Amino acid sequence: MRLPCRVASAAVLALAASTGAHAASYLAKHCADLEGKEVPASVIGLPTRGATIWSASVVKAAAPGNRNGEYCRIVGSIKAVQDNTPDIRFEVNLPSRWNGRALQMGGGGYSGVLVSGTEPMPFAPDSTPLAKGYATFGSDSGHVGNSGRADFAANDEAILNFGFGHLKKTHDVALALIQLGYGRNPDKTYFAGGSTGGREGFTVAERYPNDYDGVIANAPAINFSGVRLMGVKVGQASYGKPGGFVGLAQQRRVIETVQQECDKLDNAADGIVSNVEACRKLEPKIIADLRCANGQRPSLRDSCLSDAQLATLNTLRDGLNLPYLLAFGVDTYPGYNVYQGVDFSGVLGLGDSPVLVNPPGFAVNGYLFAQGDAYIKHFVTRDLTYNSIGFDIANPGRYRQRLMALSATVGAMNTDLTGFIARGGKLIAMHGLADEVISPNQTIAFYRLLVDRFTQDGVDAFMRLYMVPGFQHGNGVFIPAWDELGALDRWVTDGIAPETLVGTDIAPTTNGRSRPMCRYPAYPRYIGRGSIDNAANFRCVYADVRP
Template identity: 25%
Template sequence: MVSSTSVYLFGLSQLLTTASSANTGATKSCTRDAFASLGLPNINVLSVDAKLDQAHWDVDDTLNAYPVQTDKTVEVCQLTVNYTHPGWNDKVTTWISLPVDNWNGRFVGMGGGGWTMGSLGALSQAVFGGYAAASTNGGHDELATVKSWGLASEGNVNWANMQDFSSVTLDETASLGKAATKMFYGKPHKYAYWNGCSTGGRQGLMMAQRYPTQYDGILAGAPAINWDKFIPAEFWPQMLMDVLDYYPSTCELEAITEYAINACDELDGVKDGIISLPGLCKFDPTTVIGKTAQCVSNNSTIKLTAKAAKYVSLVWAGPSDAYGSSLWYGLSHDAPLTSLAGTNCTTPSKHCKGVPFQISADWQQIFLSRNSSVDLSTINYAEYVRHFRQSVNEYSSVIGTRDPNLTGFKQAGGKMISWHGMKDQLIFFNGTENYYQKAMDIDANLQDYYRFFAAPGAEHCKAGIGFYPGSSFEALVDWVENETAPDTLQAIATPTATGTAQLPLRTANLCAYPKILTYVGGDASKAASFTCK
């Protein structure tokens, strides 16, 4: 679910600085014959294409790093491996990029977003840093409809493709990438890393849980874990519209969010448009009933209604069953509502209809209803709750990715960092926090090998107006190779208007959970004005 929207562009980072060479050149030529033996015991390789190519930097493919621009290219030996699993009738593509010069001795697996398992473009970030790198399409093309790979036929899930997407191809990509690296350079990698956000974050946690020996270090941003729960929870705002027969306009939703931010912003001592202490925010949307809001789209003014207040309060509360028991978390008070509660209106505040977030719609339609033509607007409350239970019962062991017992990863000597924007509008921040707390309950020494960082004001896999830890991958490498455990992550918040004041570029050092970033006084744009408590 990684958005392609670029955050504030900083100067060229060290990712674009050619790494020190651990190998001056390849020991084999970049030809198909040179990789003829590439394969694994459980797959049938259909083809291996190898060619010299130029990797181009694409800022939209940047993962867990400050986006940068460059016209430089890096020469790589580019492999495309197509294979199938005997009896599964699937076809998987894995891309492997090997820098011809200045390989730094490391290998990295690059993750995807949404239904996209990975991409060739994502490898450019890695090879510009001197890494050998691999990614996979997980058995389906990026532009393929979910129906085309999710259903074997109407009414029947394609379980082979679901296994490919959830876990199997991740393990195989790591093995194929490492083997190709050794073939090309004549020696194995020194360290192996994973880098992903959203779906890529879930993939990282899946590796730690199910394949704990593949990576020495894992960076899992905004991880899409608890997939079987949070994806149905993403559909809750749309189902509520149909049940309440109320379709809020963008103007209404943004106005109530702004009132909430204004009410809770200064709980942390700083007025900056960021709610850093969400647990203390008790804003009641009924308090703004009758107040006015300005609609930017047509410069009109509307009054906030009781229906809007009720709707938003239910979205914030999250889905619950008929007995009032919570099924999952809701969005935070400052998270943009329109991603999950989107509507399409003929005017800014009238004649609206719901526009579901596509992945939540796909899950309801393809994997729960198993009917590609079902009308999602007909899903009532009772059916929604039934679908929620179905999702957990049928898919938790396949793609839930929430096993908190990381003993295998610990014993393998791995290190892992997760970060999550507290203003995430797609994946509920509390779900990641809950997972980490459960892992801490199992292992009191969890922080010896796994650390979690909350990012106030950050949105899904990007900054928003909040603190974005674009230094997190470098921190992971330092932890793995130099045993420097990160107590904080360097983060940057982009300039933004708050009221009539224009904030400067801000820096902060995000705190390792359970500590929280706390203002202690001074210039709020400086990291020194905050501490971890």
Template identity: 30%
Template sequence: MKRTSLGALAMAVAALSLQGCGGDDDDEERLPQLSAATGASLSGTCASLASRLATLADTTITATSEVAAGTLSVAGTPVAAHCLVTGRMFERTSSVDGQSYAIGFEMRLPLAWNGRFFYQANGGIDGNVVTATGGGGGGPLTNALQQGFAVISSDAGHSGAMGPAFGIDPQARLDYGYQAVGKLTPMAKSVIQTAYGKGPDRSYIGGCSNGGRHTMVAMARYADQYDGFLAGAPGFNLPKAAIANIFGAQRYASVATDPADLSTAFTATERTTVANAVLAKCDALDGTTDGLVQDVEACRTAFSLAADVPTCTGARDGSCLSAEQKTAIAPIFSGATTSTGTSFYASFPYDAGIASNGIPFWEFLAPLLLDSGGVGIIWKVPPEPVASFNGPDFALGLDIDQALAGVNATDATYTESAMSFMTPPNPTDLSALKRRGAKVMVYHGVSDPIFSVDDTKAWYDGLRSANGGDAGNFARFYRVPGMAHCSGGPATDQFDMLTPLVAWVEQGQVPQGVTASARGAGNAGGVNAEVPSAWAADRTRPLCPYPQVARYKGSGSIELAENFGCQ
């Protein structure tokens, strides 16, 4: 009886703490509290694990080996000893393109396990089995493996050596989109059961970019399989985002002084001029001038590209933009449209990170070299011929309306459209996840040039609307001012969101502001060269749950998070 009473008291306290964050109190009280994971030790030796896993269905274990403590390290901290398991699932030869396919994977199993499983969703177009460590968000600070999770990483069903050509095979498309997660998850849990004598008590999935997309898709499709979801810069509308990036490239091409180099349309000096103009209008809106635009919403009305950036009266010299440049660039930020002016992807906010080092790749090269292959081969129905495909020519000559039709099309061979297999079905209906007590944390750089933070904001606003105006009792969204795609930019981009996610899922501790730091000189996790010289090398800021904004309290060092509050 005493144990029951204490449990009831803990639930009541958790409910009251949730009520303090706003929302539907009755709904919050009904959300179940999941129990905490308990650890275990690896059963037997790592070497013997291969034979014990031989009966896994549709799976070939290729190797097992013990990795000594300190072989891997994160942010200067060594990772403990663990067992590395590699393998393949569903090996086959395609009847469409004749190529060999399999879902390659690796799992890292700590000798001293914390009872948790982490699915590491990878970025780009997948295709490579990267080291299964499981990130915690932003610049490297900690990861799941370091914290004692069992972690899996995969190539999502195809070899990176193929490039986008795997899109010719319809099953490879589906594995990349969502089915690899569905196939790997039960297999991984079986491996854990065999390795430790029990399955995972709690399961988590996370990643950034395409990994964030995988996580968003899993929220909708595999809500029963995971207890915590950590999505960074989630390109959950990836086909549309890629077409929007090509839309931008076509506009840059119209004002590029060198047709072979789109960066001449908007040079580094010109981007710095725009960044400085944004800061002049928006930096102080959060109560202090510190090189960061915290109040993103206020900046939308405070800054105008047309009025606040000088218009060149003569030759371009970096201190101004020509009228033609402004005409070409403005639609990229206001949001890509069809030929009839209908918006099909989100706007991008103006932010100080517009001058960051990642912009040239994502805005001037990716549309020609990456997005073109995705739009033309991986997602289009029917796909473009691989042998004669030319990415830059395809992108710069692309009919945007036809491209949108292509990613929504199906035929007898490709029976599921890209917008079906790449995106989460009903993304704002996370009722299944919510009802079972699972939790979601999402972060996104305000200066992300490829996946718009406004797209994620629109999703979260929809999620709030679907939950009586407040989804904060099970899902939280954090914008990172200045941060580019997943990390970098003039930002405090080093933070750990995995630890607060676990505390929320397993202990009911609702996350508030997450402390982020700059990666200046001497940072153990790797220096971010874009940290402004005027900042302290270890500047900190709270990342606030949207719609809250980090505002200066009026006194104290502007280098310290403690002097800012989420309001």
């Protein structure tokens, strides 16, 4: 049975007049009636062939493993335009005790896994939005499988879905089902995600500003083409030049040397490099301490770094500068805080082998290069035999237009947020200063572009940026747990703009300590008395930020 354009069926029309406990009762009784129904393409704002509900059932509050209270779980698919394009799988969850708000949750990596909307927020592990009464929804971004190999990129419609299409299509289907379930639209609709989901957050603010009242975007991969080309450049330095690979012993030597020089720059010996800008000024000394002396060569016993290895690290530090423009005038990818606290020896680091395998593996050849290699093979050249070590980033020839098109489709570097601002939308972004996957300096650079365009007062009216010392890409010596969704909702609903917040460390060895979550460009500095594990004994102070 096809649901009409106004999304009301005979089985659930009575719900539109129900509220409170009556609505919850009706939702529980008639949830299963939705199974097999169709949402017409006419209610979806991008081309599709409509959506089909595969299953709809009530999950009881007492169901084993359920921490979300009673809700109606709806799973289905949105039919692609082309027969050879994978459908978009989606899930929508309608809580019996609805708070009148909806939350779309973003994916990670290359997605390919259904975002159920039943899990906690990444940095609020103690509760779920669904349990708090949010109607939640997510999708698989339009393909199945998140191996990192990006096989789906052989299909242009699948790339479009991954880049932005699945966001709008899933939103529109979900809003239709929410209207059907409760008889009205949400009072507020939010988006939240990190990494790929962070890019998706900026994407919806830029492309679909009228659909969202607030956005959370953490560690956002907004310059998708830039970070992938950066990965290729790192691989070329590591494996395309003699002696360029930086071994695990050298990687650990770097972080140990940086900690020795920079840990106490915030007045606390806590394992966190908080004053990144002061640490940056010590970079020449740090490099000198790392360099092998008098022609000495690195060995398993001595972890000094050769000039070739330092050149690889400097490649990471310096970032990417292109002699041509990608979409939205982008020609750079800012580098990483290599000598300011990033640990590249972990699972998302530079790898553990000087031997290049084909295809490159995350663990052996490094996450950045493995992803960059996959991007060149699957997205750019569509040639799985292509040797990305030989890809000329500065002069890509016939692939230049391809890079431009991809950066427009998969990326969120458009600073034109006038529609989102006019709607009154609010955006909270967070990024770890020690991120080894997505450069935090790209997020900072984009923020500065927004300030250039809208002035500082203008940006303050709709956006907050929190840069977190010691936090990597989901790991690190400080992993913050904080109520980001609550802060966004208070801002949108009550007009209470977030200022300094508090993050509680969930890193295994330092679990429970707290730090201020400082608005950029401030960082937390210990006041010199009281426990260094208590955020109350720190103050947010402003670093000497380079222009």
